[in-house]
Amino acid sequence: METTISPPRPVPLQPVVLHVNGSDHPLLLEPRRTLLDALRDDLGLTGTKKVCDMGNCGACTVLVDGRAMYSCLLLAVDCAERRVTTIEGLGGPALDPIQEAFVAADAYQCGFCTPGQIMSLRALLDAHPDPSDAQIARAVTGNLCRCGAYRNILRAGRLAAEIEADRRAQQGGQDGNAPGR
Amino acid sequence: MGMLTLGHRRAGMPPAPRDVVGTSPPRPDALAKVTGAARYPGDLSRPGQLHLWAVLAGRPHARILGVDARPALAHPGVVAVLTAADVPRNRFGLIEDDQPVLAEGVVRWVGERVALVAAETREAAATGARLVEVTYEDLPVVADPATALAPGTPLVQPGRPDGNLLTEVRIRRGDAAGALAGAATVLEATFTTTWQEHAFLQPEAGVAWVEDDGRVVVETAGQWAHDDRREVASTLGLPDEQVVIRYAAIGGAFGGREDLTVQPLLALAAWTLRRPVALVWDRTESMLGHPKRHPMSIRARWGVDGDGRIRGVEADLTADAGAYASTSQEVVKAATLLLTGAYRVPNVALHGRAVLTNNVPTGAFRGFGAPQAQFAAESMVARLAEAIGDDPVAFRQRNLYREGDLEPTGRPLPAGVGALATLEACAAEARRRFGIGWDGLGRVPGASSAPRQAGEAVPSAGTDGIARKRPRRGVGIACGIKNLGYSFGFPERATATVELYGRGEVERATVRIGAADVGQGVHLALRQIAADGLRLPLAAVALVADDSAEAPDAGSASASRLTLVAGRAVHDAVAAARAKWPETDDERVEATVTYRPPATTPLDPITGEGTPNYCYGYAAQAVEVEVDPATGVVRVLGVVSAHDVGRAINPRAIEGQVEGGVAQALGYALLEDFRMADGFVLTRTWDDYLLPTALDVPDEIVPLVLETADPNGPFGARGMAELPLVPFLPAVAAAIHDAVGVWLTDQPFTPERVQFALDDSPGTSARVRTPSPATSSDDGS
Numbered sequence: 001m002e003t004t005i006s007p008p009r010p011v012p013l014q015p016v017v018l019h020v021n022g023s024d025h026p027l028l029l030e031p032r033r034t035l036l037d038a039l040r041d042d043l044g045l046t047g048t049k050k051v052c053d054m055g056n057c058g059a060c061t062v063l064v065d066g067r068a069m070y071s072c073l074l075l076a077v078d079c080a081e082r083r084v085t086t087i088e089g090l091g092g093p094a095l096d097p098i099q100e101a102f103v104a105a106d107a108y109q110c111g112f113c114t115p116g117q118i119m120s121l122r123a124l125l126d127a128h129p130d131p132s133d134a135q136i137a138r139a140v141t142g143n144l145c146r147c148g149a150y151r152n153i154l155r156a157g158r159l160a161a162e163i164e165a166d167r168r169a170q171q172g173g174q175d176g177n178a179p180g181r
Numbered sequence: 182m183g184m185l186t187l188g189h190r191r192a193g194m195p196p197a198p199r200d201v202v203g204t205s206p207p208r209p210d211a212l213a214k215v216t217g218a219a220r221y222p223g224d225l226s227r228p229g230q231l232h233l234w235a236v237l238a239g240r241p242h243a244r245i246l247g248v249d250a251r252p253a254l255a256h257p258g259v260v261a262v263l264t265a266a267d268v269p270r271n272r273f274g275l276i277e278d279d280q281p282v283l284a285e286g287v288v289r290w291v292g293e294r295v296a297l298v299a300a301e302t303r304e305a306a307a308t309g310a311r312l313v314e315v316t317y318e319d320l321p322v323v324a325d326p327a328t329a330l331a332p333g334t335p336l337v338q339p340g341r342p343d344g345n346l347l348t349e350v351r352i353r354r355g356d357a358a359g360a361l362a363g364a365a366t367v368l369e370a371t372f373t374t375t376w377q378e379h380a381f382l383q384p385e386a387g388v389a390w391v392e393d394d395g396r397v398v399v400e401t402a403g404q405w406a407h408d409d410r411r412e413v414a415s416t417l418g419l420p421d422e423q424v425v426i427r428y429a430a431i432g433g434a435f436g437g438r439e440d441l442t443v444q445p446l447l448a449l450a451a452w453t454l455r456r457p458v459a460l461v462w463d464r465t466e467s468m469l470g471h472p473k474r475h476p477m478s479i480r481a482r483w484g485v486d487g488d489g490r491i492r493g494v495e496a497d498l499t500a501d502a503g504a505y506a507s508t509s510q511e512v513v514k515a516a517t518l519l520l521t522g523a524y525r526v527p528n529v530a531l532h533g534r535a536v537l538t539n540n541v542p543t544g545a546f547r548g549f550g551a552p553q554a555q556f557a558a559e560s561m562v563a564r565l566a567e568a569i570g571d572d573p574v575a576f577r578q579r580n581l582y583r584e585g586d587l588e589p590t591g592r593p594l595p596a597g598v599g600a601l602a603t604l605e606a607c608a609a610e611a612r613r614r615f616g617i618g619w620d621g622l623g624r625v626p627g628a629s630s631a632p633r634q635a636g637e638a639v640p641s642a643g644t645d646g647i648a649r650k651r652p653r654r655g656v657g658i659a660c661g662i663k664n665l666g667y668s669f670g671f672p673e674r675a676t677a678t679v680e681l682y683g684r685g686e687v688e689r690a691t692v693r694i695g696a697a698d699v700g701q702g703v704h705l706a707l708r709q710i711a712a713d714g715l716r717l718p719l720a721a722v723a724l725v726a727d728d729s730a731e732a733p734d735a736g737s738a739s740a741s742r743l744t745l746v747a748g749r750a751v752h753d754a755v756a757a758a759r760a761k762w763p764e765t766d767d768e769r770v771e772a773t774v775t776y777r778p779p780a781t782t783p784l785d786p787i788t789g790e791g792t793p794n795y796c797y798g799y800a801a802q803a804v805e806v807e808v809d810p811a812t813g814v815v816r817v818l819g820v821v822s823a824h825d826v827g828r829a830i831n832p833r834a835i836e837g838q839v840e841g842g843v844a845q846a847l848g849y850a851l852l853e854d855f856r857m858a859d860g861f862v863l864t865r866t867w868d869d870y871l872l873p874t875a876l877d878v879p880d881e882i883v884p885l886v887l888e889t890a891d892p893n894g895p896f897g898a899r900g901m902a903e904l905p906l907v908p909f910l911p912a913v914a915a916a917i918h919d920a921v922g923v924w925l926t927d928q929p930f931t932p933e934r935v936q937f938a939l940d941d942s943p944g945t946s947a948r949v950r951t952p953s954p955a956t957s958s959d960d961g962s
Binding site: 007008040041045046047048049050051052053054056057059086087088090091095099102103104106108109110111112113114115118137138140141142143144145146147148149150151152153154 | 205207208210211212213214215216217218219220221223224256303308312379380381382383384430431432433434435461463464699700701702833837840841842843844845866867868872873874875876878880882
């Protein structure tokens with residue numbers, strides 16, 4: 001009455017070099033491995049969170065070639081030759097302006113969705129340094145926050161844009177690149 | 182939007198020099214949270230660990246004929262398969278230990294754990310779990326609580342004294358039947374709610390290992406480390422002290438981590454196999470595996486006198502407890518008590534039952550029975566006001582609890598009754614924000630509830646499709662009451678240890694208290710309380726809270742109680758340590774204080790008489806919605822949320838709790854439709870279970886904070902974190918009624934339900950219809 005389940009056949013591993021946060025990581029991976037699992041389990045970058053594993057929640061958001069993407073919906077082997085940035089790759093000696101804004105605006109409670117929210121906003125500000133409120137809301141609408149800190153997250157997005165604008169003004173427009181990358 | 186504070190400092194309490202109470206310093210974990218460095222249970226690993234995977238039943242009710250682990254054990258990497266026979270004492274539970282760690286002979290719900298596979302890799306564990314061959318004989322499924330008590334229904338837990346009746350509560354005062362027979366206006370309606378899933382983002386996870394000294398350490402998340410320890414130790418047959426529960430960063434809880442889930446599995450595997458182990462549930466396992474908010478069916482009859490005073494209430498509540506007790510007994514007691522909301526009712530007959538079924542177990546969820554009970558109570562109040570042509574605020578003002586009023590249980594309310602004050606503050610603010618025609622002392626005569634639409638009529642459904650399609654706005658208001666702290670005689674206490682260090686003067690302090698910070702910010706609040714009492718900067722106060730062996734028992738992060746009870750314990754321990762300081766030449770003193778608030782009592786089983794609670798929180802919310810009759814979609818445009826918090830220890834944290842609570846309440850009211858059929862969960866992922874996003878939450882959420890000092894809380898503080906969930910659902914129902922003229926009685930208010938209600942509504946009209954008892958009954962539907 002029960003169907004017999006056979007174990008899956010072993011799949012040959014595939015070599016891949018992931019470019020993550022400015023470093024190259026040669027890995028041998030099953031082709032089915034998601035970028036999310038590769039980041040967390042193979043590279044130990046646990047700031048990218050695994051929540052729904054099917055593109056519902058946005059907690060696994062990373063930048064791939066500058067665009068915010070759900071790492072749970074990407075296969076790691078498809079990410080060779082692409083630049084991947086995780087929450088660990090933001091900021092340096094100082095916090096990224098978005099991280100700074102999240103602290104100032106109290107834009108989290110449990111903090112579990114925070115890395116994904118920050119990465120979504122990073123992609124927004126890189127593309128639109130002076131976003132409208134609607135663009136900020138749209139940027140994080142794919143990032144669930146069950147604690148419901150949304151309004152402070154939106155405030156943080158606005159504040160981050162202001163911080164970056166100030167920094168650009170201080171730099172006197174010498175550097176046309178978005179900061180923080 | 183800043184928080185509006187209407188209250189004042191407690192008289193006689195001089196501000197501390199640095200006034201750390203009442204300020205909002207940055208959260209201490211901010212850096213770790215924004216950099217991704219914070220470690221949550223799913224991020225943990227131990228050298229040499231095995232990976233665990235639990236085999237879930239996947240069927241709601243079946244006899245286990247056999248478990249064949251051989252195919253799993255033959256798979257490369259699989260090390261062990263544990264079953265019920267491996268559990269030293271195979272029972273656990275928060276209130277009653279009726280639940281097995283691993284199923285023994287029978288499975289009673291789809292999420293029941295049947296076997297536990299341990300393997301060298303996570304992939305091997307997953308495959309191993311699929312290869313465990315469990316042979317079942319399916320049994321008849323008890324899926325409907327309405328029929329679960331009928332004679333001949335199969336028993337969910339055979340051997341219980343009352344069959345499928347888990348618990349029953351009766352509260353009687355005066356003569357409800359007589360009062361209703363003599364009342365000028367009587368309304369009756371039935372309300373239903375469905376399950377709500379906590380949907381905390383970090384699924385159940387953790388690691389466990391055995392120390393060289395023989396102690397089992399489980400590092401995970403939860404809401405009460407010391408009770409987790411008690412329960413886990415009991416399953417292993419070990420003394421409490423041989424188990425250590427450590428909390429990593431906690432990725433949301435909301436009541437959903439009160440019950441044990443993966444903790445006893447982790448401990449069992451580590452103890453049995455003597456290897457470090459790790460376990461992470463996936464989202465569907467989490468959706469199946471922890472208790473939900475109770476679905477309830479509530480039938481209510483309310484009657485008022487000719488002078489607009491509530492005379493009597495008869496109400497009957499049935500809650501689906503699912504397969505195991507969890508906290509159902511306590512939830513149903515709380516819900517039954519709150520079937521009359523925050524209203525003085527001289528004659529009550531309240532009846533509540535929790536019924537065992539083969540559905541997913543139900544337990545604690547922020548609000549703990551209060552949201553369901555007050556969906557019914559506040560809807561009845563709004564409908565009564567409408568029926569007698571009264572203003573919803575004026576009717577409430579006339580009938581709300583005052584200081585010294587009796588509860589349905591026949592004893593006076595605890596001091597500090599903020600029902601009226603929160604309502605009036607909310608109504609006044611709502612009038613300013615939404616242009617609503619309430620003047621805080623009743624509706625302005627002749628004013629439409631929503632002036633921007635004055636004069637517009639809603640055409641009858643179906644007669645004018647174009648006009649019907651125009652979105653319409655409406656405003657609703659509702660009150661809420663919720664016990665803060667444990668109830669009905671459940672032992673209530675918190676213990677704190679304060680260590681002071683310095684040469685001459687106190688220079689720094691360490692506070693030890695096992696209180697769980699689930700994101701609400703209680704760790705910061707407790708440090709603020711200590712720093713204020715010690716006149717020290719916040720940075721000089723360290724907190725040890727996340728290890729059951731290093732900090733004393735604070736009780737759970739639940740019932741909005743930690744600021745009140747744990748905060749008071751810290752406050753008193755600080756005072757005790759300070760008192761010792763001048764009398765010692767040491768450079769260190771230590772004091773431990775256990776705070777016990779005024780005692781509560783169980784209710785008399787016949788009359789329901791007793792002292793159920795020592796503290797209540799009061800709230801009122803006004804909600805503006807836009808209803809699109811063409812689609813049935815309801816959008817929340819603005820919320821005023823008024824709360825009496827006693828004293829705002831950390832105003833920004835309170836603001837966060839209000840906004841976050843409103844977001845969860847919005848999901849509960851409009852989106853979150855957890856479904857089961859024949860014992861199977863249909864909403865197994867977030868594809869099917871919709872959660873509020875940034876675009877669903879309104880721009881305008883106005884937290885309104887009143888500070889009527891609580892006699893017991895530290896600096897007068899009381900709890901508040903659950904209250905935003907309490908009035909919201911009936912406030913939205915009232916707003917929808919204001920917009921399109923129909924009363925919704927089944928939560929959630931999905932577009933389909935709004936459309937059906939509009940279709941069913943004969944001659945829907947913007948005019949206030951005056952229902953009579955005969956026409957307003959929902960029993961036929």
